[in-house]
Amino acid sequence: MDLLVRKLAARDVVPEDEQQALRAAATETVPYAAGEEVVREGERQTVSRLLVSGLIARVKLLDDGRRQITELHIPGDFVDLHSFLLKRLDHDVIAVTPARLVSYPHEGLRKITEQWPHLTRLLWLSTTLDGAGHREWIVSAGRRTAAEHVGHLFCEFLLRYEVVGLGDRRRCPLPLTQQQLADACGLTPVHVNRVLQELRHEGLLEWRAGELTVPDFDRLAQVSRFDPAFLNLIREPR
Amino acid sequence: MDLLVRKLAARDVVPEDEQQALRAAATETVPYAAGEEVVREGERQTVSRLLVSGLIARVKLLDDGRRQITELHIPGDFVDLHSFLLKRLDHDVIAVTPARLVSYPHEGLRKITEQWPHLTRLLWLSTTLDGAGHREWIVSAGRRTAAEHVGHLFCEFLLRYEVVGLGDRRRCPLPLTQQQLADACGLTPVHVNRVLQELRHEGLLEWRAGELTVPDFDRLAQVSRFDPAFLNLIREPR
DNA sequence: CGGGACCTTGACCAATATCAATGGTCGTGG
DNA sequence: CCACGACCATTGATATTGGTCAAGGTCCCG
Numbered sequence: 001m002d003l004l005v006r007k008l009a010a011r012d013v014v015p016e017d018e019q020q021a022l023r024a025a026a027t028e029t030v031p032y033a034a035g036e037e038v039v040r041e042g043e044r045q046t047v048s049r050l051l052v053s054g055l056i057a058r059v060k061l062l063d064d065g066r067r068q069i070t071e072l073h074i075p076g077d078f079v080d081l082h083s084f085l086l087k088r089l090d091h092d093v094i095a096v097t098p099a100r101l102v103s104y105p106h107e108g109l110r111k112i113t114e115q116w117p118h119l120t121r122l123l124w125l126s127t128t129l130d131g132a133g134h135r136e137w138i139v140s141a142g143r144r145t146a147a148e149h150v151g152h153l154f155c156e157f158l159l160r161y162e163v164v165g166l167g168d169r170r171r172c173p174l175p176l177t178q179q180q181l182a183d184a185c186g187l188t189p190v191h192v193n194r195v196l197q198e199l200r201h202e203g204l205l206e207w208r209a210g211e212l213t214v215p216d217f218d219r220l221a222q223v224s225r226f227d228p229a230f231l232n233l234i235r236e237p238r
Numbered sequence: 239m240d241l242l243v244r245k246l247a248a249r250d251v252v253p254e255d256e257q258q259a260l261r262a263a264a265t266e267t268v269p270y271a272a273g274e275e276v277v278r279e280g281e282r283q284t285v286s287r288l289l290v291s292g293l294i295a296r297v298k299l300l301d302d303g304r305r306q307i308t309e310l311h312i313p314g315d316f317v318d319l320h321s322f323l324l325k326r327l328d329h330d331v332i333a334v335t336p337a338r339l340v341s342y343p344h345e346g347l348r349k350i351t352e353q354w355p356h357l358t359r360l361l362w363l364s365t366t367l368d369g370a371g372h373r374e375w376i377v378s379a380g381r382r383t384a385a386e387h388v389g390h391l392f393c394e395f396l397l398r399y400e401v402v403g404l405g406d407r408r409r410c411p412l413p414l415t416q417q418q419l420a421d422a423c424g425l426t427p428v429h430v431n432r433v434l435q436e437l438r439h440e441g442l443l444e445w446r447a448g449e450l451t452v453p454d455f456d457r458l459a460q461v462s463r464f465d466p467a468f469l470n471l472i473r474e475p476r
Numbered sequence: 477c478g479g480g481a482c483c484t485t486g487a488c489c490a491a492t493a494t495c496a497a498t499g500g501t502c503g504t505g506g
Numbered sequence: 507c508c509a510c511g512a513c514c515a516t517t518g519a520t521a522t523t524g525g526t527c528a529a530g531g532t533c534c535c536g
Binding site: 477478479480481482483484485486487488489490491492493494495496497498499500501502503504505506 | 517520521526533535
């Protein structure tokens, strides 16, 4: 919850009473094991979930086994706030690492939309930030080279972890396998491996034991054509 | 406006008083010429715009000229409702054909969030539908072949036009150039051309004079691995 | 000590991009 | 009414990126 407030506070003021209203809407905290499914595509949802710890992926599957990760969530992210409105998701949500999620029943979220218009707008904002992230991924998949794509994703991670105070632009957690990174980038694990070697040889990054280290963020950002504008890190009234 | 109601009514009941509240929030209708810019990336917005006629694209540009269309809007779509919350967009919005857009000042939308919680949720829903569309595009760019990608986009168009009553699953407007289609799919115009020939030779589609004709929707959907679930065409309380 | 998951490497291949030309269509002005 | 130019579609030859297949190698954990 605190992490969500930190994330929202990077974009607007979050008054104390709204923070309390949010807190009041939460029910239990549920732990998941690595690889466990949190939400299955198409099933009717009655709660949305906020990630407290761990890493979560939204995964879309094609019938012949092809898979694409469409978003990776870090602590402080609502992993399926959109299920409040969509009711049924178009994708699975799975725990990449062990994770803990706090439930927000839709009933309580509905009450928030009836009593807390500004808080409602902040939650709505949170889903539009997801949308902006999606658009950036479309660009990466459509028009960036494999190396730019991987580098861009890493830059995104560093800044998002920085926002919630769990990393900075030099280092952040990145507990993924190369296979999973490939699924996020729409590449082959073999090719991801080659791209990583290239980036490592150029001294742009290190990635070991689930932790990413980038000695010179600006250089990686430049090589990857990374522009942080899509993160909408501007504090103003919403 | 009627088109927006039709689009929303495909997902929930829209009471008459909410329709009126929406209508009251609109101000003027603005015409745009083909190719004209509607919104420039990064500029502060004070209104959102609903498309009444024509075709609109959201375009992201890289500094070296690469361009990616991240969404195509048909009548009945809010082209930048997300600017109500983001205030500054991460992309340009341009008119592909001559178009007319109705303005909804953010001030009026804010009032809606304060007085019409259910209508607010419907508008929020509308932006999450955009998000679901984005995810499908990520999959297309990352894990579908060029032919599947193009075919998938065409299926999406047919169904979206059907929802607002401006087409059906046999035919719909598609006033794009091959270059623009290439920018939407992250392909080269040359390759898009070859893919189109292939699809045409297999009798899957015709596309002339800005109109798409698909003799057998199910066959194209199957070939393209199209699953309409992401369009969330389910009528239920939100 | 053994097995499994993950990473790495090499050889080869396929999908798509690039480059360069040609031809069609349509609106406009002479 | 015709000629021109602009934009768009098409085609062929060739290049490149990233995929496929297959074989180790490493590391961790039971």
